[in-house]
Each structure stands twice: as structure tokens, then as C-alpha cells.
Amino acid sequence: MGIAVILFYFLFPAYLLFYSTRFSVINKIGVVVICYAGGLVLGNIHIIPESISGLQSDLMGVTILLGIPLVLFSENVVKWAKMAKTTFISLLLGVASVVVLVFVGYYIFRNSIPEIWKISGMMIGVYTGGTPNLAAIARGLGVDEELYIMTHTAELVIGAVILLFLLTGAKPFFGLWLKPYKAGKMESQPELDVADFESYDGFFKRKNLSGILKAFGVSLLIFGIGYGTTFLFKGDAKDTAAVLTVTTLGILASLVPGINRIKSSFQLGMYFIYVFCVIVASKADIIALFSVENMGLLVNLLLYISLVIVGSLLLHSLLSWIFGIDVDDFIITSTALSNSPPFVPVVAAAIKNKEVVMSGMIIGVIGYAIGNYLGVAIAYLLK
Secondary structure (H helix, E strand, C coil): CHHHHHHHHHHHHHHHHHCCCCCCHHHCCCCCHHHHHHHHHHHCCCCHHHHHHHHHHHHHHHHHHHHHHHHHCCCCCHHHHCCHHHHHHHHHHHHHHHHHHHHHHHHHHHHCCCCCCCCCCHHHHHHCCCCHHHHHHHHCCCCHHHHHHHHHHHHHHHHHHHHHHHHHHHHHHHHHCCCCCCCCCCCCCCCCCCCCCCCCCCCCHHHHCCCCCCCCHHHHHHHHHHHHHHHCCCCCCHHHHHHHHHHHHHHHHCCCCHCCCCCCCHHHHHHHHHHHHHHHHCCCCCHHCCCCCHHHHHHHHHHHHHHHHHHHHHHHHHHHHCCCCCHHHHHHHHHHHHHHHHHHHHHHHHCCCHHHHHHHHHHHHHHHHHHHHHHHHHHHHHH
């Protein structure tokens, strides 16, 4: 039974990703949501042997340390310097806004949410880089599995509402005080293929196998170095050091053209993140998770996360007004930070401006890289 459970951890996300290219409903629901649901069901039908409890924790660490560098391989730090001034300013304003609101929320809810310093770090991560950074920071800070699931569940609910707002009413609302976009400015920025992010079309074809194996081999090497750093530290600092090490080495590896150009490395990295999601969900007790005793905590998490996301959006809009950022650049920056690159083209289409797609993609890519450093730093500062 233990072997069957381990196989489920790795095969369930693989099947989901394979069939996501054939059935659009999987992407509409969200692969990460289905992974959590599958893990929760597996963990709560009580078939997982106690004997693999330690192995579950080890696999969580392995999948994160393999996934993070793979996600980062498709970046190129040198090209970031070519970002237009407006895009870079908008990025800084967005990140500054969420940091301010995380501090505000921390001091409001510090007596009602346990280990809120860890959740604060996770919020920085998810706002700048989405699920990969959220999972990495949670692992690096040693967040309890049930608290992680509750936090991400609350964030997914609120994030879905915010995404709907960005798709519909954001432009007319923020356009009341932000200046309109000047058509045709087409900022000079590095090229990025939108299809490189989370699209699994062609991923399972044989022609991509050699590149995938190459990326996996480099990631294994980085994993070994990251794991080696754990012997230099004690306690939670061991996992933190490992996560930051693989993040740094992943960015450095992206500077090597032969690694940076590997197709599907991002998708392979996300696969390992999804495996992590299944494992962590299978360790959570769903009855305890949503019990009457935990309802108070869940409500406080919803309030805290709402304050951070909604508050940072409003603060970002105010700062954008002060610094002269137009409404379209503001909306696409907020989308890239709070929802990650795959949603950028969708929102760009909704606001009828394909010119901002590239700047949004670049901002989202940078978010993947800086989120782990910033999230961990803010968490330990608050601690």
C-alpha cells in the first residue's frame, strides 16, 4: 500500500497535466486545486500507512528542491536590465505595496493567527510568484501542513475574486484616477514566449525528452548542492538555507544559454510543485481542517489575506497615480504579481491591450526569482 501511495503522488499530477491538453475543464478548475482535492481524498480515506510518514516529509523536500531551479531556468537576469523604466517602477511599487500591507496585517492579526510570521512570508511569496514560491517558502519555514492548506485555500478563494475583478471592472474603476494608456508606445523589452508558461502542449512528445532529461540532470546537481547546505545549519534554518541555495543556483544556471533555452523546463518544475501539493494535502486531516474549532482561524486567515491582497492593490494604485503610471500598466503589473504570468495574456485581452503582455510577462518572471528571498527575509524580520 505504501508503494501504491507513492506512485499516486507522482502519477496523479502527470495524468492531470497530460489530459489538461485535451480537456479544457482541467485548466478551468485549476491543476493545483485538483491536486489538493486528490491529496485530501487520499489522506482522509485512511489507507496511507503510518510507516511512510517520514518518507512523505522527505519527498516534500525533494520535490521543492528539484522544482524551484527548473522553474527558474527559463529566466535570464541579464535581460531584466533592458526593462523599460515604467515597467520597472510599476514592479517596485507593486512589491512595496504588498510588503507594507503584510506588515499592517501582521500587527492587526498577530494575536489571533498562530505563526503569522510564517504566513506573512508565504503571502509575500504567493503575491510575487504564485504557487511555486508559496510552496518553497512554506517548506523553508517549516509551516505545518494543515496551516499551509488553510492559507492556500483562503488565498485561492480571494485570488479568484480579485482575478474576476481585474478581468471586468478594474480598468473603469482605477481609470477614475489613473491616466489612460498611450497607445503605440511599445516599450523595448526582451522577448518571451507566452506559451513557455504552464502550457503542456507538446510536453509529452518524444522530441522534448532529451531537453527535459538535460534540465532534470542540472536540477539534480543543484538539488545535491542545496541538500548539502542543510548539514551546515540546525532546525528550520536547514530547510531555509536549502531553498535559498537552489533559488540562487537556479538563477545562475539561467545565465547559461544552453540551459536557458531548454524547452519545457518550466513545465517540469511545475510538475514537481504539483507533486508537492498532492503530498502536503494528503497529510492534512480534512475533518480537523474545517472543524468548528478551526473556523475562527479560517475566518481570520480570510480577513488577513483579504487585507493584504485588496489593500496592496489599492495602495499600489495610489502610488501609481503619484508616479504617473497609466491604468493598463498598473493592471497588468498587479495581474503578473498576484496571479503569475499565465494570466497576463488573459487580462491583457480583457482590457483590450496586447502591448502590455510582454511587460507583464517580464514582471511575472522576476517575481518567481525574487519571491523566495523577499518572503523569507520578511518572515524572519517579523519573527
